[in-house]
Structure formats: structure tokens, C-alpha cells
Amino acid sequence: MDIFYDFGRYCQLLYQAIRSSTEVKTYYKNFVSEMIKTGYDSLPIVMLAGAFTGAVLTIQTSYQLVSPVIPKSTIGAIVVQSIVIELAAVISGLVLAGRVGARIATELGTMRVSEQIDAIESMGFNSISFLVVPRVLASFVMFPVLYIAAASCGIGGGALAGVISGQLPAAEFLKGGREYFLAWDVVFGLTKAVVFGFVITSISCFKGYYATGGAEGVGKATTNAAVLSCIYILLSDLLLAAILL
């Protein structure tokens, strides 16, 4: 029953967030700062994760494709497509579930248990418009940007790993990547980024906003936010693949 109760409250929070999204004056300052915290501050970890994923993927694909009849450029094609369609979005999503999701749940949870959310409401603010809307909206803008950064670094890291390991020159890698490149793959990747951003920020806002029970409650909310975000990223990944591919 708790699952249905929580789902109901989650839907209610989203409904109220949509209704209050017209109150731009209340949240535009937070929206800008959230874009910096969610996007700019997350760039290094997302780029690092993307680069290493691309590098490892290149080395492992080279290891698996040992046939002399398969051209080396195929490695580039496999790595680039895998990164653009799947890995850049999912790896950065999972990393951001920890980084962004945990931050949001902790911030809102602490505000809840220290009565800061009550203070916002008691002053006459709409706390959902003030706290939830800017965080979710910032994810819509910044997650695609982070996806592009992760994908670019993944392709760069893959090409570099190919050169350093002596498996294939960068030109060969990029030639393979271009050969099988489809613009739709990027659209698909960007769609995933937006959905994952929404999943992470909305779940984390929900867990933080309704946190109870002091420090322990905030810790629990943070853990739940990170774990649930990861689970729902994987579920929505499967769902998007089934629907859009």
C-alpha cells in the first residue's frame, strides 16, 4: 500500500509543480543557479566518465574483433554508435543519479527537517514553485548538454585509446564512426538524456521534499533518491528502446 501512497504523492507533487511552473518570478533565480549546479558543476565527472567509457569500449572491441576480414574502422563504428545511442546517456545518468540526485534530496530533506520549507510557505511563497520547479526545469536544459559532453568525450577517449594502444589510427576510428552515423541516434540519445534528467530530479525532489525524521530521515531520503533514480533510469532506458527503436 505504501507504494501506491508514495506514487499518489509523487503524482500530486508533479501536478502542483506543473501548475506552479507559470510563477516564473518565484523561481527564475533558483533556475539559473540550478543550471550551474546541475550542469556546469557536473561537467568534469560526466566528461571523465564518458572518456573512460569510450576508451575501455575501444580496447575491448579491438580485443574481440580479431578477424582479419573485418576492417579496423568497424571498431570506430561500434564504439561511436554504442556511445551515442546508449552509453553516454546511461553512464552519465547513473553518475548524475549519485551526484545531482543525492545533492537535491539532501538539500530539500535538510530544508524540510529544519523547517526551512515551512518558513518558505509561511512567508507566502509556493515552496514547490520555489524549490522543485527550478530543479526539474534545469535538468531539462542541462542533461542534454551533459549528454553531448559525455558523448564527445567518449568518442574522443575511444579514438585516443585506439591510437595509444596501437589498435587503429584516429582517422580510421572516425571514418568508421561516420560511416554508420545516423542523426536519429543523437535525437534518441538526447531524448534519453531529457527523460533521465526528469527521472533523477523529480524522484530526488520528491524524496527530499517529503523527508521526515531528522538526520537519519535525510540520509534515508538521499539513499532512496539515488537508488530509485538508478532503477528508474534502467527501466526507462528499456522502455525508450522498446518504443523508439
Added chain:
Amino acid sequence: MIEIKNLKKSFGNNLVWENVNLTIPDGQTLAIIGKSGCGKSVLMKHINALLTPDSGTVTVDGKNVHELSYVDLRILRQRFGFLFQGAALFDSISAFENVAFPLRYFTKWPEEKIQRRVMECLEMVNLENIGDKGTAELSGGMRKRVGLARAIVLEPDYLMYDEPTSGLDPETSDEINDLIIHMSDNLNITSIVVTHDMHSVLRISDYAAFLDEQKLSWYGTIDEMRVAKHERLKSFTKASEYQID
């Protein structure tokens, strides 16, 4: 004037209180007293509709606060100042900005006027030299005083204090009590104070409401409280360091 009629509140299966009837005349100070966990803060949070009752009504100047539209409720809440138990200062901004916060969102005042009003409020609570100190750098007493300055910055008609002297040394408690008396006398604000501190109750209040055994057990003026024959009230006040006789 605030009127509470037949109010009942429970959380799940736990009844907090029922049949609560109270009237708080304009310009007067009401102290809500009772044992820890008897629902004093819960009662106060019903007055500006931070919580919703199971049944009963709370009217402010003839308007049922729980039937107001969201916009009207927010306008009403701006007429209330609320000093939370832990002050509920926003820790991401400085003490000065905490006080300026409602003005920046609810007025179109120029920066100079906002700064002047903030300084005025900080002077009122003897914190004119607080500068740009972060809230983490403030002592408990200073936090409460900044919270009080924030509560009065919009010149509210009603002020609500949740345990204003808890956790403070006797001298700082007296300073806070003096401030409450000053607000009530000089600004003609109607005040509601939740407290255990009988010394404060006797100094600052005109009326007292005693919550006990899940109901409003006793209600009257402070002079009436001094001679009340109510056994549980007498027992509660005698347990205090400051006896009323």
C-alpha cells in the same frame, strides 16, 4: 482577530487534540503551554494553514483560512510573521539576505530602500553589525534574533513564535522576551507564543492556553491563571522553575 472552533487533529491513528476552542483578540499575546509532544506547535501551524485540521475551523478576521484559495492564502500568510524553533534561516544565504528575502520577492522596492528596511529590523533586534555573516557563524540567540528580524520585515499583523527561548541562556532568553514585548507594545502585533518557559509566559503574555490530555484543558488570562484551581495546570506550572505564586 483569530478564532479557533472545535478543532481536531490526528496523525494517522494518533489523536493530537480535539474540541479546541480559542479566541485571540487583536493586539494581545497568547501563550500556548503544555507538555512536550502535546501538539502546541501543531496547533500554531493550523493558524496560518501550514497544517490542515481533521475538522473544525480557524478564522482570521472572519475568513476561514482552510477554505481560502491558494492565492488568498498566500496573501494572508504575508500578514503573519513566524519565528521557528530553530529559526529556520536559509543556510545558503547570509543573515542579512535572510532578512531581505521576503522584501526581494514581495516588494518592488529599490535596493537602497530594501537595505534600509533590513537594517531597521536588524537594529530592532540589536544585530545592526551582523554584516554579511553566514548563518552558520551565528550563535543560537543570534539566529533567533535574525529569524525575528525576518519575521517582522514585512510588518505583519500577527507574529507566531515557536519556542522562542528554548536552548538559550537566561540572559539571552530575557533579551528575546523583551523583543517580544517590544513588538507587541510598539507595533501593536497580535502574538502567539508556543513555550514551556513559564517565566516567559508570565512576562510576555496576556492569555494562556494549556493543552493537556489531548484537548484544550484550560484557557484564560494570565491573571486568571495565577489563581486557577485547575490541578493539572497547577502541577504543570509548579514543575517549572518559576512558580506563579
